[in-house]
Amino acid sequence: MTRSPVAGAARQVLPPVVLLAALLGAWHGAVVLGDVPPFVLPGPAAIGDQVVTYREAISSAALVTGRNAALGLLVGSVLGVLLAVVAAAVHLLDVLAEPVVAALAVVPIVALAPVLYAMYGAGSEQARVVVAALAVFVPVYVTTLRGLRQVRPVHRDLMAALAASRVQVARTVTIPTAVPFVFTGLRMASSLAVISAIVAEYFGGPRSGIGSFITTAAAGSNYAQAWAYVLGGIAVGLTFYAVTATAEHLATRRAGP
């Protein structure tokens, strides 16, 4: 049995594509034959038609939402990593931060959106970035802090036996151990950033992103158009996931305790 790489790739890609086509076909058949009203479920053909018609609007909305999510991801993860590093070094801060982080983890952060729109002004994207950043902060902080605590005792002993300085310990052992944990947090956070950025748009603010167009289209009974924007949101989410998953794969090929 010899396998060319092309055949291997085909074997991997083909089944999900076939499945997707079958699902779309079944969906289309059900909508046409069952005479399903479009407010219940528009057919794939209608949605596809809308995607083509509004492709420029959808892609510019996806860019706005993607930009908010990316900024939120950047700010939230930088803060999360920095604070986790400080908390790992200063025990008091860890103790102080614990209840705050626990509270943040249970608060549905998008619920803050209306308050933030009031703070930043209804015409500003800032509130959405803040919502995404807060949603990102929690998992990144928690996983990074855990990762910084995973140094194996024998590695700690080794560093002591070699009289390594604090900087050397961080470079040689602590950071390589923590990196896979940080990336796991980032991968979880990237989906949260997109979801939060979209949902925050449901609560108001400028009519610019995927979320706002979904609500507008649905309110105007343009269901197929709303679904077309949902597809745009899915594309943004998948892009974020793919980028962070690739980064995680690259960073953790050899790392880990």
Next chain:
Amino acid sequence: MSTVQEHPTPAAHPRGATAVEIVGAGRVFGGRSAPVVALEDVDLTVAAGEFVSLIGPSGCGKSTLLRLVADLDQPTSGTVRVFGGSARDARLARDYGIAFQQAGLLPWRTVRANVELPLALAGTGRASRRERADELLAMVGLTEFAEHHPDQLSGGMQQRVAIARALADSPSLLLMDEPFGALDEMTREHLQAQLLRICAETRAAVVFVTHSIPEAVFLSDRVVVMSPRPGRIRQVVDVTLDRSGAATPGSGPHDDAGDDLRTDAAFVAAVAAVRTALHGGGTGPRGVDLR
């Protein structure tokens, strides 16, 4: 770092007469409610250049004693001094090299980078680091695996990398915790001969933990037999063997000389003495206080 080529001189040891001096050392783990006495009233002096083995039942405190010398743990009573100063000073001066019971390699570094680690942390230049690592990897028979990562190696191979790492900085004191535990007999005997050669060349003192009586006798000037918990020194067996054959550098296959030694009458007698002590026979001057 280039002391490897130096010829041993019968003159006074450059590091003074004693490598390790342990006086009345004890280590109690745990709180007041359920204390575990790992070590009690241990006295031991290791001269510079001397090879001392620790042998005793599992859990008798061998690793704990080694950790006290390495300043990775502190005694709850008594004192530990290394090269005339505190154990802490010796650790900070990188006076010893250590091979842990678990290999403890860094999985994100190649085998070579793991061996180079002590030199890299000490600020040795890249070229001499590499040269030294190659030399040590050749010695432990892992030259082909220099660019591999530890998770691609067997347990015994990982242990050999850890031994090479312990030797990297040519320390004047070697602390080794069952370093040959996971090795086959052939590799074990080869590395024993290599270790003796290195000690003869660098005049390093060695504290060596093992469960093998023949290994302890073959390698050591003295074998320290410990009793089960609380860990105490039950007896110290002096071994006087002529190791000049076994430790000659570059004398081809060392096994011949080693085999001669292993059938030597003095060797057999020492093995018997250690075995008797281990099985609770001879209670030496530091034996259990029977009242």
